[in-house]
Amino acid sequence: MQTENSVKHHRQGKPLLSQTENNTTLWIGHLATDKYDHFAGQTFLCPSDGLVNNIQVYSSIVQNEGDVGLTLHEFDNNNKTWGPAIGDANYSFQKGNDDLRWIRFDLKPVSIKKDVVYGFRLKTKDALVGLGEAAGHARKPFTFGYEWKADSKNEKGYYLSYFSLMFKVELCA
Numbered sequence: 001m002q003t004e005n006s007v008k009h010h011r012q013g014k015p016l017l018s019q020t021e022n023n024t025t026l027w028i029g030h031l032a033t034d035k036y037d038h039f040a041g042q043t044f045l046c047p048s049d050g051l052v053n054n055i056q057v058y059s060s061i062v063q064n065e066g067d068v069g070l071t072l073h074e075f076d077n078n079n080k081t082w083g084p085a086i087g088d089a090n091y092s093f094q095k096g097n098d099d100l101r102w103i104r105f106d107l108k109p110v111s112i113k114k115d116v117v118y119g120f121r122l123k124t125k126d127a128l129v130g131l132g133e134a135a136g137h138a139r140k141p142f143t144f145g146y147e148w149k150a151d152s153k154n155e156k157g158y159y160l161s162y163f164s165l166m167f168k169v170e171l172c173a
Helices: none
Strands: 015-019 024-030 037-045 050-064 066-076 081-093 102-112 117-123 128-135 147-151 158-160 163-165 167-171
Touching (some): 024 050, 024 066, 037 163, 037 167, 050 066, 066 102, 081 102
Antiparallel strands (some): 015 167, 024 037, 050 128, 066 081, 147 158
8 A cells, every 4th residue: 555645735625734544543542451541643744834624534443432532733843742722623423434434623724834843632531433544664654743642641642653643634725
């Protein structure tokens, strides 16, 4: 499977940045065998100025229904720290939506700037959702950003360059 780490032109409904490779699953939410809630996120270097109005992630399976919150942040790549939320959205995951794979989190338009690093985080208290994820090759890390993986015991989490969520960041017209 070929990775699509593509930058598109500013046309309505087209991704500014997307990563569509999927060869594994990352779980968010509360696993029955673990007492901690699991979170996920993705950082990315913005390739151009614009207004973001949605971020999409790929859902491979819904084990437990519930609400998932997405927050968009500026991200300090050097210190691996999240700035305050500059956008947020919620989505209610339901079982049986197997034909609905790309989940769209609609945001109020947020201004983003070229060459600034941003990131989004996904958290839930009641759902258990498998997200599409790509594991990179040993000699080829993802160059646009880091996958973030954390839990309620270690909310700072880990930043991984050889993994990436499946995602699309879209601009308004």
